[in-house]
Amino acid sequence: MPAKRTVNPLAPPLEVTRWLNSPKELDLGQFRGRVVLLHAFQMLCPGCVSRGLPQAQRAAELFKDASLTVLGLHTVFEHHEAMQEASLRAFLHEYRIRIPVGIDAPGEGKPIPVTMEAYGMRGTPTTILIDGEGRLREHWFGAQEDMLLGAAIQRLLAELGPPTPRAPLAEPSSSKCSGDGCSV
Numbered sequence: 001m002p003a004k005r006t007v008n009p010l011a012p013p014l015e016v017t018r019w020l021n022s023p024k025e026l027d028l029g030q031f032r033g034r035v036v037l038l039h040a041f042q043m044l045c046p047g048c049v050s051r052g053l054p055q056a057q058r059a060a061e062l063f064k065d066a067s068l069t070v071l072g073l074h075t076v077f078e079h080h081e082a083m084q085e086a087s088l089r090a091f092l093h094e095y096r097i098r099i100p101v102g103i104d105a106p107g108e109g110k111p112i113p114v115t116m117e118a119y120g121m122r123g124t125p126t127t128i129l130i131d132g133e134g135r136l137r138e139h140w141f142g143a144q145e146d147m148l149l150g151a152a153i154q155r156l157l158a159e160l161g162p163p164t165p166r167a168p169l170a171e172p173s174s175s176k177c178s179g180d181g182c183s184v
Contacts, residue, residue: 052125
């Protein structure tokens with residue numbers, strides 16, 4: 001009997017009303033050949049503000065030379081009146097969120113936004129990884145450990161093929177110690 005093979009579905013499209021921190025509208029199709037980390041959040045969600053968004057920003061910075069795109073999705077399923085676009089713009093500015101952020105399209109006649117429902121999200125924060133072929137590969141509800149997320153990203157990047165050469169992470173220092181540690 002042949003072994004069962006898991007086939008991951010294509011990630012649903014991102015149904016957003018507007019993109020912030022991006023000069024143009026974005027679409028998942030334009031990221032084929034790249035790994036996409038999609039971080040769904042609400043600006044009034046404590047776990048999103050304290051753990052999820054900082055983690056998404058760290059991933060964007062740490063993998064800036066890799067074939068990884070980090071996108072935010074502001075998906076509001078509660079406190080709708082408090083989380084309007086003007087409030088989100090101020091929030092992104094104050095918290096220095098630099099990744100592109102899409103505003104999830106509101107659900108018709110229900111509180112759950114369109115993209116949130118399409119992905120079957122249970123709440124925020126939610127982290128989703130999409131591979132280079134546009135397939136949904138990981139879907140986590142709640143904050144994840146950095147090493148778990150980093151390992152999952154690296155596995156998907158490895159599937160893309162050999163990495164491109166990277167610049168050194170830091171210039172050599174004349175001092176043996178810095179705020180990050182001491183060298184031999």
